[in-house]
Amino acid sequence: MTTDENLLNRVSGQWTTEALRTMQEILSGSSKVAITAHRSPDGDAVGSVLGLYHLLARKGIKASVVLPDRFPSFLDWIPGTESICFHSEQSKESEEIICSADALFCLDFNAPDRAGSLADLIVSSSARRVMIDHHRDPDSFADLMISDPSCGSTCELICDWAIASGNWSNVSLDAAKALYTGIVTDTGSFRFPSVSAHTHSVIAALLDLGLKHSEVHEATFDDQSLSRVQLHGFALSERLKIRKGAGIGVIALDLADLERFEYVSGDTEGLVNRILGIRGIQMAIFMRESEKGKIKMSLRSKGYVDVQALATAHFDGGGHKNAAGGILRSMTMPEARLKVDEVLGQWFNI
Known part of the structure; x- marks a missing residue:
């Protein structure tokens, strides 16, 4: 799909030319990439880490995903969950991934203490850190900070990066499923005030990739015991x-x-x-x-x-x-x- 100019013009203002250049420098200069999110991960946390994970994979960049602890079982269906390392269950492996990384993506949280048991590892990491988040009042702990509280979800910010950097063609169907899940859950099925016209434009772009939104909704919301x-x-x-x-x-x-x-x-x-x-x-x-x-x-x-x-x-x-x-x-x-x-x-x- 060719990214619509109107879509490109509406991406978060946080993705400046300088920010895009820094992001590219960090990715191209890293051999070990780690991705993490906050404790008690929700749909946006899981969707953003797996969305970025799949997106980078299409670019030929192998990344490792580490989360502080388990997420709700209704998110188990998202493609890629089997590859996640949980610090609460695999502490040694998780710590090795974080400590050996030369690029560390911190998604959907804006202060190290929000990462629970991973907080000290994030602070002491020698990796170049990238924070992508939409919560207010962020701590200055990352080399690149993408912080936009007006945005409805971190997944939307990941989509914005893919659009602005010319990487939309690397958004696979698996990535689309993860990113849509994060957007739909963190916006309360599009009912919160943070939802914008751009949010719906991003969703339309994901649908154009072949995403079946009804299947995502059923797997996430309509499969209750x-x-x-x-x-x-x-x-x-x-x-x-x-x-x-x-x-x-x-x-x-x-x-x-x-x-x-x-x-x-x-x-x-x-x-x-x-x-x-x-x-x-x-x-x-x-x-x-x-x-x-x-x-x-x-x-x-x-x-x-x-x-x-x-x-x-x-x-x-x-x-x-x-x-x-x-x-x-x-x-x-x-x-x-x-x-x-x-x-x-x-x-x-x-």
Whole structure:
């Protein structure tokens, strides 16, 4: 496909001539390329690392993908997942890949600590580092930093690089599947404010490559186990608490709740959006006990409510204005609920 001039004119302004030149220099001067993303990888993290992995492969560049830990099982279908090395399971091999790399791509995170167990390895790496991300307030830790918070996903930024650098012909069908998955998941199926006309133009270009978007949607969203559906029903009917006057909804699931429904990674994906979809709700919080003393949080909002600021200030997290995540450590679920209630009371004067 010949890249449309209109598409080229709309790529992220971060991909300047100098940035493209630096990217090419790093790639051409590297014999060992490593690609990584943030802890608890989501669709955009997995889609961007595998999208770039497949794209580089078509250019004749062999790369290795290392992630801090496992991603939700509903992303297992993406081509290339079998090649990923997980630090949580293969620590020695993962560390060897990072330490021996002369080019290290850091995708979908903007500070080393977001990479969890890989943070120290990233900081100490002698490789030339490339950060490609769309979250606010990045740390200056990379030799090339592509940071565009106005963009709906890191996968869109990877597509923009392929377009601007003349590499669109190297986007294989496998790469297209990975990149589309990242875009569709991180934009909430194209419903978030970050979606632009350019986002849809990129999707059209991916479809022109032969991508079957309905197949991606079915594999990602419509292949749920009965226990997962039952868990969602239980969470909404038995664990949802709503502050009607404040427009806030909270669901908290402890280990016992999860075990009751044979929880596997990814089973609670989307619950926070179900809360936000309730009429009158402006902010939704989902809390999941991932292990004893550790509570993972997902926060979503509508309009002016800035959940990134809330997550950054109180929950060791970050993200975007209307979608963020956080972690509470060294506390039980009842203690975590009290903490959240206190923070909400202070933050919103309720």
